[in-house]
Amino acid sequence: MQACRGWLESHPGFEPDEPRRWNVRETAGGSVLVLAPHPDDEIIGCGGTLLRYREAGAVVSVVYLTEGSGAAALADVPVDNRAAVRRREAEKVAEHMGFEEVLFWGRPDGRLACTDDVVERMRALLDHLRPSVIFVPFCTDPHPDHVAANRILVEAIKQRGGPGRPRPLNVLGYEVWGMVPPHVYCPIDTEIGRKLQLLLLYRTGMKAEDYVRYTRDLGAYRAYTLTGRTGFVEVFAHFNEAEYLRVVEPADSAAEHRTTGGP
Template sequence: MRDELLAPALPPASLDLVLVVGALERTPWHRWTLQLCHRALADDGRLVLVAPNFHGLASADALGFLAARLAREVALRWRRARRLPPPRERFGGRRYRRADLLATLDALGFRTRECTTRDAGWLAPLNAVRPGLVAAVSRSHLVLAERVPSLFGADPRRPYPDPARHRQEFERRHRAYFRDRERWLDRHPRMRPKAVETFDPACGSGRNVLVLCPHPDDELIGCGGTLARLIAHGASVTVVHATDGSEAASLWHAPRDIARTIRLEEARRVGERMGFADLIFWNEYNAAFVERPERVRELAQLLERLRPALIFTPFVTDIHPDHRVLSRMLARALGEGGVARAGSRVLSYQVWSSVPPNLACDITEMAGLQEEALFLYATAMKVDDYVHFCQDRNYHDAVAVAGRPGYFECFLATPAAEFPELAATVGGSDA
């Protein structure tokens, strides 16, 4: 089974059973393949999966894999010691630790019914002496699992996790974002919000909304649910896609013409599904995105034409340089146009950052649409599971801001006239 064939061929909820044998370990995007299986299965559908055991010693292939992995780890440590970047390797296969495989399935929305490690190979004669030991190093895991909802909270079979424990674990995993946020607030204490306002999507009714998107997918990750609510209330949403997104890891070995166009094609499909009024593509090369005066002037002219009620842009402490470049360009464009910024608000959204929120939008009813739209960004989703990244962050924010289960998107809202000052708080040392 190849994931590039599975995705277009099988509509959602069209199968009762998916059998995966000899495939998962051969695709570089194994988690994405499992998500496509989940999407293709009907509710309560069954997954039968056979995957090679990481600790397997029962075949020559297994021993060869362990030797190759050891050699690779030595090479990577050598490069790290010399401060060299890791190579852009071609995928060479993988094997699975039982606990890691089951945790991945659980996170994606599979309930494991049975898991055995089997096929002792040349170690079979030892079964009579140490059967438990032989099972642990046998060739493969056999898993039987059933499909439950992908996102937690919408179904009793997949309830919301304990709020306090989830919040603590999320902040532990993303402690660098929270640390950067607190350091920024310590340097600029007057930026610390005093309260969190509840976002009213009716504020965009009959108005223009502008979204600045460094890469195709950031508009969904940072504010997709909020945009859906704005559109449902009659807002007209224009999205500017700044770069071609060609630096995605899944495109490292793709032909250049495909790498520079495929994510923009995905963005068009997302725009249709979400109901965006207009998409603007700058087609900037992802590997060399910098501030350019002509783009700043173009953005200033767009602001003047749209006079948007709301402008969405990445938060200024985002660790991705492309995100910071685009926010600085917005600050310069706003500095050039007094009329365009009058009455507008800039909503800084979070992707690779954590905003100090003063505005929060309840997107619980839009979480399913956000998931559906993210699936259209297959190129990015192969590399990172943004569906569950958004789930975990937005549930955390609901608990942190509203004190209850649900999904919230949080922003730092700033009058457009004040955004250049906000952007100026971050220089090279803050990034």
């Protein structure tokens, strides 16, 4: 919460007025891309909303940016097997979600970096999918991989091209380890049960952290404080393309953090 308040103080034009209900059907006609720095981020932060997109007929794709081997619960698993364990869990979740494209980029957990090769890969993916909605952890999230995901996305957006005019882009920053400015929210009362069941498929992470309780409590708290009712919502910071480039790059000095090549 403190990081979010600090961000709003330094970005006075982005204080949320009255949080708006996000219209899934209005944006379901285009491609939806989810950036998950680790397997389970996508369900924690936006799993219910993604279920609503799938129900609306949207084409949803996900990129797992790191191999997720840094999970605390993997301490008793041989090092060489850790990434495979996390991938199997993510594949099962992706199958249940009905994701169109499921990509595993396998970058080192905890060391995701905005390198030229990763930016180029992201740019090519944006040109291929031409998404109208991109979900990514909010840029003030304290996890370094979540910050790096924003830096990569910013650079890739600046470089994207391809034939035809790109679709109008909506970037939705989701909540994992930090709260976001509540620009928009999506009610997930009918999806919360499935969301929590999907989280349980990430058995490894659940051994160390009770993500089910955390996610359920956050959704209930957000619903009550934003709408004055009981239930569950997911909350997002919402930016169009120009806004996203303006707020993320200066705040995180993306250009200064870029390096050459891979790890």
